[in-house]
Amino acid sequence: MDRGTVGSAQSGRLRVEVREEGASAVVTPAGELDHHTADLLREPLEGCLDKGFARLVVDCTQLEFCDSTGLNVLLGVRLRAEAAGGGVHLAGMLPAVARVFEITGAEAVFTVHDTVEAALST
Structure with missing residues (x-):
């Protein structure tokens, strides 16, 4: 399996x-995704798409x-990924984050997996 670190970015409240992983890019945000940190996630996600992932x-x-x-960042990237013939898979959501997706109905437009391994195997 092709495996390599592409990069990372960090602010006080969010690290990405x-x-x-083969034909997929795995993006791991850690911390709080909000108005102040959204670009820290948007840029690497869009960078992955620009590289052909x-x-x-x-x-x-x-x-x-x-x-x-943060939700809008993910929705926007999902549209670009789908236009390129791919998609955005969410894995291992904690209850507080899953609740945001449930309340807004966004869970219906993403493929959600319990684990990263499950997301990579589909």
Whole structure:
């Protein structure tokens, strides 16, 4: 399996790491995703798409909070990924983050997996 670290970015409240897993890019945001930190996630996600990774797995196991701005980042990237023939898969959402997706109905437009491994195997 092709595996390599692509990069990482960090602010005081959000850290984002990106790695390649075969034909997928796995993006791991850790901390709080909100108005102040959204670009820290948007830029690496869009960078993965620009590099030709149409299949993105967002590892949410360390994402503690997500507001509407963070949700909009993910929705926007999902549209670009689908236009390129891929998609955005969310994995391992903590209950507080899953609730935001449930309340807004956004869970219906994403493929959600219990684990990153499950997301990569589909």
